[in-house]
Amino acid sequence: MASITVSDISKAFSGQPILRDVSLDIRDGEFLSLVGPSGCGKSTLLRIIAGLEEQDHGSVEIGGRSVDAERPGRRDVAMVFQSYALYPHLSVYDNMAAPLRQRSLTQFQRGFGLARLLPKARRKEAEFRREIEATATMLGISGLLQRKPAQLSGGQRQRVALGRAIVRHPKAFLMDEPLSNLDAKLRDTVRAEISALHRRLGATFLYVTHDQAEAMTMSDRIAIIMEGQVLQIGAPSDVYHDPADLRVARFIGSPRINVLAGEIDGSGRAVLLGRAFDLDIAPPAHGKVQLAFRPHDAGLCNADTAQLVGTISHIENLGSDILIHLALPGSEEPVIIRESHETAIHRRLGDSVGLKLDSKKLLVFDETTGKRLRTPAQTETAS
Numbered sequence: 191m192a193s194i195t196v197s198d199i200s201k202a203f204s205g206q207p208i209l210r211d212v213s214l215d216i217r218d219g220e221f222l223s224l225v226g227p228s229g230c231g232k233s234t235l236l237r238i239i240a241g242l243e244e245q246d247h248g249s250v251e252i253g254g255r256s257v258d259a260e261r262p263g264r265r266d267v268a269m270v271f272q273s274y275a276l277y278p279h280l281s282v283y284d285n286m287a288a289p290l291r292q293r294s295l296t297q298f299q300r301g302f303g304l305a306r307l308l309p310k311a312r313r314k315e316a317e318f319r320r321e322i323e324a325t326a327t328m329l330g331i332s333g334l335l336q337r338k339p340a341q342l343s344g345g346q347r348q349r350v351a352l353g354r355a356i357v358r359h360p361k362a363f364l365m366d367e368p369l370s371n372l373d374a375k376l377r378d379t380v381r382a383e384i385s386a387l388h389r390r391l392g393a394t395f396l397y398v399t400h401d402q403a404e405a406m407t408m409s410d411r412i413a414i415i416m417e418g419q420v421l422q423i424g425a426p427s428d429v430y431h432d433p434a435d436l437r438v439a440r441f442i443g444s445p446r447i448n449v450l451a452g453e454i455d456g457s458g459r460a461v462l463l464g465r466a467f468d469l470d471i472a473p474p475a476h477g478k479v480q481l482a483f484r485p486h487d488a489g490l491c492n493a494d495t496a497q498l499v500g501t502i503s504h505i506e507n508l509g510s511d512i513l514i515h516l517a518l519p520g521s522e523e524p525v526i527i528r529e530s531h532e533t534a535i536h537r538r539l540g541d542s543v544g545l546k547l548d549s550k551k552l553l554v555f556d557e558t559t560g561k562r563l564r565t566p567a568q569t570e571t572a573s
């Protein structure tokens with residue numbers, strides 16, 4: 191097991207910057223997810239850590255030791271890919287044995303079947319068998335060891351790919367969207383299995399995904415990466431409740447966060463669609479801000495008594511909860527409010543209702559930089 195430290199990594203392809211001064215510290219035994227939209231550079235960073243790609247600038251340490259000059263095989267990390275990358279002509283057993291044979295047997299012993307019968311190679315093969323059988327039992331694939339990859343389902347193939355990584359006892363596991371080829375139901379199952387595996391092995395996991403829900407449910411911490419930069423690193427609940435950047439607030443959470451354009455007036459109040467809300471915030475020089483709130487942090491009320499009034503434009507029934515979409519005059523995007531089934535069941539499309547906002551739950555972002563502006567109380571909670 192080992193920590194991974196990435197310092198000031200930059201990388202460009204054909205002059206196009208992909209990663210810009212990325213620094214990350216993944217603690218020994220931690221499950222850290224790199225999450226961000228497609229094309230933001232997540233896989234490139236993972237490949238640089240694994241040694242499959244070379245950075246233009248910056249350094250990588252694994253277990254406190256620089257690995258910049260080491261080839262992938264010497265870095266002692268195991269990659270698990272979305273495509274599984276299994277050898278199609280080998281059985282599950284031989285796929286799992288391949289990295290062990292590669293590491294421990296000579297080319298001669300690997301190359302000739304008969305050479306494996308020599309005493310030293312036989313002792314090694316017996317060790318491999320114990321390791322592979324124990325791992326296969328742990329992953330529930332013991333009955334599949336003689337099959338070829340083509341005779342397996344997607345979930346079974348992904349378990350074989352995990353098994354092949356586990357038998358090596360690497361210092362860290364690097365996983366690149368390992369669930370994205372699985373259907374939704376299987377994804378949930380294998381997601382839980384990977385979390386359990388992490389707890390059981392206690393190993394360092396660096397996990398790449400574009401699925402924020404996947405990152406939120408599995409990780410100790412999440413690093414949100416966009417346009418080649420790390421915007422925020424923190425525990426899932428921290429990045430959800432206390433986003434440092436509007437792009438993070440928009441990316442994390444489902445249903446999406448509500449964002450409305452507003453201003454901060456001279457008294458530090460937020461002015462939203464012509465109504466003022468007490469906030470006590472230092473205004474940016476231009477005064478313009480984006481005000482955001484989660485769908486469960488606001489409510490609906492009687493239109494007669496409300497500060498903001500809108501029309502119900504859409505109703506999404508999620509079963510347990512209902513999402514009410516509210517069109518507000520002067521706002522382009524509808525606001526989404528989550529209500530319980532009992533409350534929302536009487537709402538109808540076209541109803542005129544009030545929006546009840548709790549100013550303590552408002553998140554304020556500088557309109558120009560997208561950076562978070564906190565009230566003194568929020569600053570205290572964050573520190």
Ligand SMILES: Nc1ncnc2c1ncn2[C@@H]1O[C@H](COP(=O)(O)OP(=O)(O)OP(=O)(O)O)[C@@H](O)[C@H]1O
Nearest residue numbers: 203204208226227228229230231232233234235400
């Ligand atoms: N070898 C390469 N040569 C040129 N461009 C590349 C190369 N590898 C990646 N890129 C480009 O770098 C950018 C980042 O790619 P990367 O695969 O790291 O993104 P990602 O965040 O993992 O995306 P996804 O979630 O779609 O896999 C993309 O625009 C991609 O086209």
